[in-house]
C-alpha cells in the first residue's frame with residue numbers, strides 16, 4: 458500500500474488541450490508520469506474519504522474524458538454528476554439486488570468469498586459519475602461503426618479510462634460499479650431510453666491506494682502472464 462499523498466492544486470487545463478502548431482514531444486519525466494498513473498491506478502471501493510472534490514479538479518478529469526478517442530469523432534458520451542444522497546441510495550439499493558443475484562451463481566466456498574468482497578463505494582464517495590453513450594448522436598452513419606456497431610459503446614469506455622487515469626494523476630480514486638441493472642440507472646438518473654448508461658463510477662479522495670488489484674490480493678484471480686497473451690501473426694503462435 459502507498460499513502461494517498463498530497464492533492465494537486467486546482468489549475469488550468471493542461472497545455473496539451475490547446476492547439477499546438479508543432480509536434481508535441483513528451484519528455485522522459487512526463488513519460489514516466491504517464492506510466493506511473495497507469496500502474497498506480499486502482500479500482501477503489503472501500504477507502505473513500507468524504508472530502509469534496511474542487512470544481513476545477515472535476516473539470517480537469519471530465520475534460521480528460523472528453524478528449525478520449527471516439528469512433529468517427531462522434532463523442533457519444535454525457536457525464537451525469539451524482540451528489541444527491543437520495544439518488545445514490547437508489548443506486549446502492551440496485552447494487553444490493555444485483556449483488557444478491559450474482560452471489561447465488563457462485564458455488565459453495567466461492568459464494569461466501571464473493572459475499573465478503575467490498576465491490577462498491579456508492580454512498581461513501583462524494584461524487585458518482587455516470588458515463589453514457591448516445592448511439593444516435595451524429596446520425597445513423599458513422600465513420601468506423603458500420604461494420605462494427607458496438608464501436609460507439611467502446612468509445613464511451615475510452616472516456617471512462619481517460620477519466621480513471623486523469624483522476625489517478627489528481628490523486629483521486631475511482632471505482633467502477635457494474636453490479637447494478639441498467640434499468641436502475643435509467644430510473645435513478647432519469648436517463649432517456651435511447652441513451653445507454655455505460656459506467657457508474659464512484660469518485661473521491663482516498664485514504665490509501667493499494668499496490669495491487671484487490672481481487673488479486675484476495676486470491677480471487679492472479680494477474681496473467683503477459684507473455685502468454687502475445688501472439689505473433691496468428692492466434693496460438695506463442696512466444
Ligand SMILES: Cc1cc2c(cc1C)N(C[C@H](O)[C@H](O)[C@H](O)COP(=O)(O)O)c1[nH]c(=O)[nH]c(=O)c1N2
Pocket residue numbers: 498499500501502575576577632633634635636669670671672673
Ligand atoms: C467494465 C468493468 C466493470 C467493473 C470493474 C472494472 C471494469 C473494467 N471493476 C473493477 C475491477 O474489479 C478491477 O479493475 C480489477 O479487479 C483490477 O483491479 P485494478 O483496477 O487494477 O485495481 C469493478 N469493481 C468492483 O468492485 N465492482 C464492480 O462492479 C466492477 N465492475
